[in-house]
Amino acid sequence: xxxxxxxxxxxxxxxxxxxxxxxxxxxxxxxxxxxxxxxxxxxxxxxxxxxxxxxxxxxxxxxxxxxxxxxxxxxxxxxxxxxxxxxxxxxxxxxxxxxxxxxxxxxxxxxxxxxxxxxxxxxxxxxxxxxxxxxxxxxxxxxxxxxxxxxxxxxxxxxxxxxxxxxxxxxxxxxxxxxxxxxxxxxxxxxxxxxxxxxxxxxxxxxxxxxxxxxxxxxxxxxxxxxxxxxxxxxxxxxxxxxxxxxxxxxxxxxxxxxxxxxxxxxxxxxxxxxxxxxxxxxxxxxxxxxxxxxxxxxxxxxxxxxxxxxxxxxxxxxxxxxxxxxxxxxxxxxxxxxxxxxxxxxxxxxxxxxxxxxxxxxxxxxxxxxxxxxxxx
Numbered sequence: 484x485x486x487x488x489x490x491x492x493x494x495x496x497x498x499x500x501x502x503x504x505x506x507x508x509x510x511x512x513x514x515x516x517x518x519x520x521x522x523x524x525x526x527x528x529x530x531x532x533x534x535x536x537x538x539x540x541x542x543x544x545x546x547x548x549x550x551x552x553x554x555x556x557x558x559x560x561x562x563x564x565x566x567x568x569x570x571x572x573x574x575x576x577x578x579x580x581x582x583x584x585x586x587x588x589x590x591x592x593x594x595x596x597x598x599x600x601x602x603x604x605x606x607x608x609x610x611x612x613x614x615x616x617x618x619x620x621x622x623x624x625x626x627x628x629x630x631x632x633x634x635x636x637x638x639x640x641x642x643x644x645x646x647x648x649x650x651x652x653x654x655x656x657x658x659x660x661x662x663x664x665x666x667x668x669x670x671x672x673x674x675x676x677x678x679x680x681x682x683x684x685x686x687x688x689x690x691x692x693x694x695x696x697x698x699x700x701x702x703x704x705x706x707x708x709x710x711x712x713x714x715x716x717x718x719x720x721x722x723x724x725x726x727x728x729x730x731x732x733x734x735x736x737x738x739x740x741x742x743x744x745x746x747x748x749x750x751x752x753x754x755x756x757x758x759x760x761x762x763x764x765x766x767x768x769x770x771x772x773x774x775x776x777x778x779x780x781x782x783x784x785x786x787x788x789x790x791x792x793x794x795x796x797x798x799x800x801x802x803x804x805x806x807x808x809x810x811x812x813x814x815x816x817x818x819x820x821x822x823x824x825x826x827x828x829x830x831x832x833x834x835x836x837x838x839x840x841x842x843x844x845x846x847x848x849x850x851x852x853x854x855x856x857x858x859x860x861x
Contacts, residue, residue: 486601487610489659490594491617493557493652497587498621499629500564500645501529504580506630506721508705509714510638515573519706520826522573525580526702527822532584534815537592538674538808548662549600552593554653560586561649568642588815591618592808600663612733619732619785623725630718674809677802683795683809685856689753690791690810691817692849697756697784698814699821700842703829710835711767723774727781735786739793746857749790753850756783760843764836788814821845 504511504526512522547555563582570576598614629641677683700707701724708717742748759779766773788810795806821842828838 486659487598487613489652489655490553490598491613492648492655493553493590494594494614494617495621495625496645496648496652497560497591498618499625499648500560500583500587501533501618502622502701502721502725503626503629503641503645504529505702505704506626506717507633507638507641508703509709509717510633511576514638515570515576517573518830519703520829522576523702523822523826523829525577527819527826528577528581529584529587530698530815530822531819532581533588533591534812534819536585536588538812540589549593549597550656550660550662553590553597553656553660556586556590556593557649557653557656558586559583560590561646561653562586564642564646564649568639568646592811597660616729616733619725619729623722623729626725627718627722630721634718673805674812677799677805677809680799682798683806685852685859686791686794686798687810687813689749689849689853689856690787690813691820692845692852693753693756693784693787694814694817695821695824696760696842696846696849697780697787697821698818699825699845700760700838701784702818702822703825703835703838706829707763707835707839711764720774720777723777724781727778727783728785730778731782731784731786732789734782735789738786739790745790745793745797746853746860749787749794750850750853750857752783752786752790753846753853755779756787757843757846757850759783760839760846763839 508519508522511517511525512519515522560583563579563586566579567576567583570579595614598610602610625645629644632644633641678687704721704724705714705717708714708720738748739745756779759776762776763780766776791810792807795802795810799806824841825838828841829835832838
């Protein structure tokens, strides 16, 4: 399992880098003299490049040993973060986030696939849970620690720590992993062909809505907290969201094993996600209770992927790898759309309330689409 821990460390670095920027937006904006909605576009380009990198470079990956692919991915990721930490201006910052997204998008699917390859069959479940869990643990532990570092020093210090974690993972892979080959991730054209299937289109439409609402709003969570409470509370609410994410990502497996109707489970997730977002402005000033919507939101947001993949695999077993890859890509694409639209809403209205209502509307739209999916499947 030592090799799995190395991959988990890399996923941990990815998790921190993906989710910490939401808490650093005020500091980064101040540094570059840009609004938080403008700086939030760094999240947009990161998640967009994350979504397209694996399918875009699938042909290249097919020709390379997995070890080499992982090393290239971490060099891209760590090099881009060095550029982020040294960014003299907003343009360089945006370019660096784009490159970091490419590296992260290459590393993540390869690390997850490698985890199941590197262990005996009876340890595959544990290996996958550890590797995928590295990202969620990065959100729960890495994000608040990183924000504390940013408060003591500055936001660039936090990025330097992410670089160091990434480099430790890189060196460990270099000296500990052997060379082996696996099939490359499905290409962009393969994913697009499957996307045109009407059933798949309806299913992934829910994925996109969930990502736009959940991850799009998360990008501007710091704005929500600053508007209603104080900047000192940002870390607490980000941590609460991350704890919810940890519960959702691990707990959903138990729920799926217990309740066989995955479509109904997904409907429940979307309905509760919508409700949790509605409750944010209602409970925000209630001590302790104000954390509840963020925990539930995090849990429901992170719980969406497993049932969606289950639905796709159940209906399209012949396209297993492609359907899972498509759903994953569209999850990050939805996040990119959400970040971009959220920034636009904030720039045009200067209203966090409107941002919350917009996210709620998209989540409700996803709930309605899921109702239609259930009706059509019956």
